Amino acid sequence: MADFEPRIVxxxxxxxxxxxxxxxxxxxxxxxxxIRIIHLMCSGAVDSIYVLKALIxxxxxxxxxxxxxxxxxxxxxxxxxxxxxxxxxxxxEQMGFTEHRIWLKWISASEGKLFADxxxxxVDDLKKMGPNPMKQLWNA
Amino acid sequence: xxxxxxxxxxxxxxxxxxxxxxxxxxxKEVVEAILIPKTLPSQDGFVQTLIxxxxxxxxxxxxxxxxxxxxxRVVSNLSVKNLGKKVAAVLKACEIRAAVELAKFLQVKMDxxxxxGIDCPGTFEVTDYARMVQExxxxxxxxxxxxKGMEKGELSLPSGYSFRxxxxxxxxxxxxxxxxxxxxxxxxxxxxxxxxGDKLGKEIEEKGILSFSENGSPSRSxxxxxxxxxxxKKRDALFQEFKGIVKDLQAFxxxxxxxxxCHNCMVACPICYCKECVFRTAVFEHDGDQFLRWADRKxxxxxxxDTLIFHLIRMSHMVTSCIGCGLCDSACPSRxxxxxxxxSVGERIQKMFQYVPGRNVEETPPVASFKEDELKIESGAL
Ligand code: SF4
Ligand code: SF4
Ligand code: FES
Numbered sequence: 001m002a003d004f005e006p007r008i009v010x011x012x013x014x015x016x017x018x019x020x021x022x023x024x025x026x027x028x029x030x031x032x033x034x035i036r037i038i039h040l041m042c043s044g045a046v047d048s049i050y051v052l053k054a055l056i057x058x059x060x061x062x063x064x065x066x067x068x069x070x071x072x073x074x075x076x077x078x079x080x081x082x083x084x085x086x087x088x089x090x091x092x093e094q095m096g097f098t099e100h101r102i103w104l105k106w107i108s109a110s111e112g113k114l115f116a117d118x119x120x121x122x123v124d125d126l127k128k129m130g131p132n133p134m135k136q137l138w139n140a
Numbered sequence: 141x142x143x144x145x146x147x148x149x150x151x152x153x154x155x156x157x158x159x160x161x162x163x164x165x166x167x168k169e170v171v172e173a174i175l176i177p178k179t180l181p182s183q184d185g186f187v188q189t190l191i192x193x194x195x196x197x198x199x200x201x202x203x204x205x206x207x208x209x210x211x212x213r214v215v216s217n218l219s220v221k222n223l224g225k226k227v228a229a230v231l232k233a234c235e236i237r238a239a240v241e242l243a244k245f246l247q248v249k250m251d252x253x254x255x256x257g258i259d260c261p262g263t264f265e266v267t268d269y270a271r272m273v274q275e276x277x278x279x280x281x282x283x284x285x286x287x288k289g290m291e292k293g294e295l296s297l298p299s300g301y302s303f304r305x306x307x308x309x310x311x312x313x314x315x316x317x318x319x320x321x322x323x324x325x326x327x328x329x330x331x332x333x334x335x336x337g338d339k340l341g342k343e344i345e346e347k348g349i350l351s352f353s354e355n356g357s358p359s360r361s362x363x364x365x366x367x368x369x370x371x372x373k374k375r376d377a378l379f380q381e382f383k384g385i386v387k388d389l390q391a392f393x394x395x396x397x398x399x400x401x402c403h404n405c406m407v408a409c410p411i412c413y414c415k416e417c418v419f420r421t422a423v424f425e426h427d428g429d430q431f432l433r434w435a436d437r438k439x440x441x442x443x444x445x446d447t448l449i450f451h452l453i454r455m456s457h458m459v460t461s462c463i464g465c466g467l468c469d470s471a472c473p474s475r476x477x478x479x480x481x482x483x484s485v486g487e488r489i490q491k492m493f494q495y496v497p498g499r500n501v502e503e504t505p506p507v508a509s510f511k512e513d514e515l516k517i518e519s520g521a522l
Contacts, residue, residue, distance in 0.1 A: 048452075048453060048456040048457075049418065049449070049453050052449050052452055052453060052456075053449060056448060056449060057434070058437065069512060070512070076510065079510035079511075079512065080510055082510065082514075082515050082517065083506060083507065083509075083510050083515065084456070084507075085517065086492065086515045086517050087456050087459075087460065087489055087492075087506070087507070088452075088456050089517065090485075090488055090489045090492060091452060091455050091456055091459065091485055091489065092452070094383075094484070094485045094488055094489075095386060095388070095389055095392055095452070095485070096386065096387050096388035096389065096391070096392075097388065097389050100519075102519075103519035104517055104518055104519055105518060105519055106518060122519075133388070133389070133390070134389060134448075135438075136438065137389060137390060137393060137448065138438050138439065138440050138441055138442060139393050139397070139441075139442035139447070140389075140393065140442075140445075140446075140447065140448040140449070
C-alpha cells in the first residue's frame with residue numbers, strides 16, 4: 001500500500017473553514033495535495049447524499065468543515081450538519097462500513113494551521129486504512 | 141385524564157357493538173364523517189372508506205386483518221388542506237404512530253381529526269388474505285378466532301398462514317389515541333373496553349354516548365406485556381439474523397441483489413415526507429457519458445445504478461421516524477426485507493436521540509432539531 005494516495009473530498013463552509021483553508025495557503029502552511037475542496041455557504045447545506053455520492057464515486061474520505069459551535073454565520077447550520085453527519089455515520093457503521101472515513105471538523109477562518117494539520121492527519125489515517133472499499137462496488 | 145368504559149356485547153357480535161358506538165358518534169354529531177375499512181364486495185379484502193351516512197357503517201370491518209395502504213397517508217390527504225369539519229379515522233396502531241410523525245412534519249393536521257385506535261393482533265399480506273378467503277379461512281370465522289386469541293394473548297392462525305413479518309416484530313399492539321378500542325384481555329364476545337382521551341371525554345359523556353366506569357379487564361396489562369415480550373423476542377432474533385447476513389456493504393448488496401430500484405418501498409412508506417424525492421429528479425438522470433466514465437473507472441457497473449445510495453439516503457432522511465409498519469416489505473416486488481433493514485438500523489439511530497417515533501405529537505423529530513451540547517463527533521483529535 002506504499003504508493004496509495006488517498007483522495008479526499010471536502011465540503012467547506014464559506015465563512016470559516018474555506019477561509020481557513022485559504023489562510024493555510026496564503027501563510028504557506030504545508031499540507032498534502034490529496035484534497036479536493038467543494039465550497040459551500042454553510043456546513044448546514046451538506047446533505048448526506050453529497051457525502052455518500054463522493055464515497056461511492058471514488059473518494060477515500062470525506063471532510064466536512066464548518067464554523068465552531070456557536071459561530072455559524074447562519075446561527076445553527078453547523079448543529080444541523082452535526083446531526084446529519086451523526087445519523088449517516090451511525091447508519092454506515094451499522095452496515096459494516098467504518099465511520100472513520102467521514103470527518104467532521106470545526107475550523108475557523110483564523111485557523112489555517114489547524115486546517116493544514118487536519119488534512120495531514122486525515123491523509124495519514126486514510127493511508128493506513130487503505131482504499132475505500134465502497135468505491136470498488138460495481139453493483140452499488 | 142382518559143375516561144374508561146366497558147361496553148357489553150350482545151349475541152357475541154363484537155363488531156356490531158363497536159359499529160353501534162361509531163354510529164352514535166355520527167348521529168350525535170361528534171363527528172361529521174368516519175374513515176374506516178370496509179369489506180370489498182368480493183369479500184376478499186378491505187378498503188378505507190369515508191362514511192357520512194350512519195347506515196353505511198353496516199358492513200364495515202372494524203377488525204380488518206390487512207393493511208392495503210398506510211392510512212396515515214389517507215389521513216394526510218384528508219386533513220392537510222381545508223378540513224373544516226370534524227372527522228374520525230379508525231386506524232391501526234402503526235397507522236396512528238405514522239400519523240403522529242406526519243403531524244410533526246405538518247403533513248397531517250390534527251385540528252379537526254380524531255384518531256380512533258384499535259388493538260392490533262397483526263395483519264396479513266393482502267394476497268394471503270385473499271387466498272384465505274378462497275379457502276374458507278377468512279371472514280367472520282377468522283375474526284372470531286383472532287378475538288378469542290386476544291383475550292389471553294395466544295393467537296392461533298389458520299394453518300399455512302402467518303402475520304406480516306413487520307407485525308410479528310411490532311412492539312406496539314395497543315394504541316394511544318383520542319379513542320382506543322381495547323380487545324386484549326377482554327372476552328370480546330361479551331365485553332370490550334373503550335378509552336376516551338381528553339379531547340373527547342367531556343363531549344361523549346355529555347351527549348350520553350358512553351357511561352364511564354373504572355372497571356376494566358383485570359388481566360389486560362399482563363396480556364399486553366406478554367404479547368409485547370413475544371414480539372420483542374421475535375424482533376431481536378430477526379435483527380440478529382439480519383445483522384449476521386449484512387456484515388458489510390458488499391453483503392448488503394448481495395442480500396439486496398434482486399432490488400430492481402423501482403422505488404415502491406419509498407412510495408408505500410408513510411414516513412417518506414419529501415414532496416419531491418431527489419431520486420425522482422434530474423439529479424439522478426445522469427448523462428450517458430457519465431455512465432461510461434463510471435464503467436470505465438470500475439471496469440463494469442450494474443444497471444440501473446444508484447441502488448446503494450437510494451437505500452442509504454432514504455434511511456438517512458427518515459429512519460429516525462420509521463414506525464416499522466412494514467408497508468415497504470409488502471410493496472417490494474422482490475420480497476426484500478426492507479422493513480427489517482430500516483428497523484434494525486433505525487433502532488440504533490433512534491436511541492442516539494432517545495427518540496421513539498409516534499410516541500408524542502409534541503416532540504420534534506431528530507432531523508428537524510438539534511441541541512447545542514450533544515454528539516461529540518468532531519474527528520481527528522490533533
Ligand atoms: S421496493 Fe424492493 S425492489 Fe423496489 S426499490 Fe424498494 S427494495 Fe428495491
Ligand atoms: S421504512 Fe418501511 S417500515 Fe419504516 S415507516 Fe416506511 S414503510 Fe413503514
Ligand atoms: S457558516 Fe460556517 S457552518 Fe454555517
